[in-house]
């Protein structure tokens with residue numbers, strides 16, 4: 001297993017910038033997760049001290065069965081290994097292994113005005129739909145800020161759907177630093193070139209909780225079924241109608257699965273090709289693209305104890321970083337015994 005550039009005796013001693021990103025084990029990894037974030041998780045592991053968290057505390061806002069959450073957490077480790085994270089080049093951790101994340105969240109809670117949290121679109125949508133939002137749903141951006149800065153990460157690979165949350169993390173850091181001194185760097189988002197990926201309904205963000213996903217490790221038949229059910233350009237009713245690739249989610253996804261996407265989009269625009277044909281081709285390409293990763297995932301899943309080994313190695317790597325940060329924070333805010341106390 002790798003070592004992050006940290007000496008446990010002295011705390012973080014790295015000059016490399018640090019990356020952190022969290023992913024919720026709230027369901028199977030999907031195309032949105034992959035194109036929006038996981039591609040960059042893999043790319044950044046060589047350039048930065050990279051830490052990736054399976055944020056199971058966050059997933060508790062949507063997964064309410066303990067056994068299920070534990071299974072989904074293990075599954076997400078396998079997903080990340082299969083897409084290309086290498087425990088020799090990054091640390092993969094389980095958020096709940098570190099109660100310090102929640103401690104820092106509470107400290108931030110004493111700094112953050114409630115009005116900042118009430119701006120959160122997920123929270124506002126829930127209220128508009130008349131849902132009884134949990135306090136966890138209101139405050140999860142505070143936990144997200146704690147997850148990132150407890151490692152003093154300066155770069156955060158996330159999908160573009162997370163832009164507002166990351167801005168809030170930056171505001172939280174500024175508010176904390178104003179009160180207690182310059183302890184945390186302001187984290188910056190790192191995006192891929194993918195837009196926010198729409199779900200198979202073509203209407204909302206592809207999202208585990210919306211049930212509109214294409215899971216990247218689904219069986220080929222299932223991927224075909226899901227792609228064939230995708231909503232395309234609603235104005236293209238007959239095969240001979242010209243399509244609008246700019247509003248067709250299938251055409252947009254082709255961009256990521258072949259160099260000939262402009263020709264494919266032209267085929268739709270001129271009605272040279274039909275939606276069924278374009279969907280079949282997309283399904284085949286998605287299946288082929290993820291085939292080696294699916295096979296790798298199956299091999300890793302068969303190795304008993306592998307997931308827990310990866311998490312234990314990740315935990316050993318990050319613990320000194322997080323302990324150093326929390327010692328600094330507790331000293332600054334005045335909790336615990338304090339430095340130099342006999």
Ligand code: AQP
Nearest residue numbers: 023024026032033036037158159196197206207208209
């Ligand atoms: N549709 C998307 N397009 C681009 N990026 C996306 N991400 C998620 N959906 C899209 C990015 O994937 C990373 C991990 O996301 P997450 O699972 O932690 O949380 P999420 O954004 O809330 O994903 P879901 O699928 O929508 O989960 P649920 O339904 O449980 O809330 C993030 O970097 C995210 O930007």
